[in-house]
Amino acid sequence: MSLNLEHFLRTVSTLEQALLALGNPDNSEVFHDLYRNAAIKSFELSIETAGKLLRKSLKAFGATPRQVDSLVFNDVLRHAGKHGLLSLDEVERWLSYRANRNTTAHDYGEGFANQTLTLLPEFVSDARALAKTLESLPDA
Secondary structure (H helix, E strand, O other), X not given: OOOOOHHHHHHHHHHHHHHHHHOOOOOOHHHHHHHHHHHHHHHHHHHHHHHHHHXXXXXXXXXXXXXXHOOOHHHHHHHHHHOOOOOHHHHHHHXXXXXXXXXXXXXXXXXXXXXXXXXXXXXXXXXHXXXXXXXXXXOO
């Protein structure tokens, strides 16, 4: 299956760069806020793109496109685990990332944003692992 991972990898790379920039102790408060917001937005985009890629991937496992398209995001993650695209531990982490992402869409407080930042290094690692898994899928 030939999936175009370019956008996904770019959002993950942007997230990584924003996290690196956040670690610069010379940042002014404005730049800190800018990089924090960029990291969170990149996180949101990465999650949404991962969901779309997983949906496309699941169609190769025998379900009809209509069945896959009708799955809610959390069920897409569970089916990805069922078919070996994610481990059970990864499914649990991705469910946690998704729950956090749903909250970031509605809660713009600094405390919550900082809580989200603590998840992001592990998310980057999981996103990179997912990209490798998706790249290794045979062409359909």
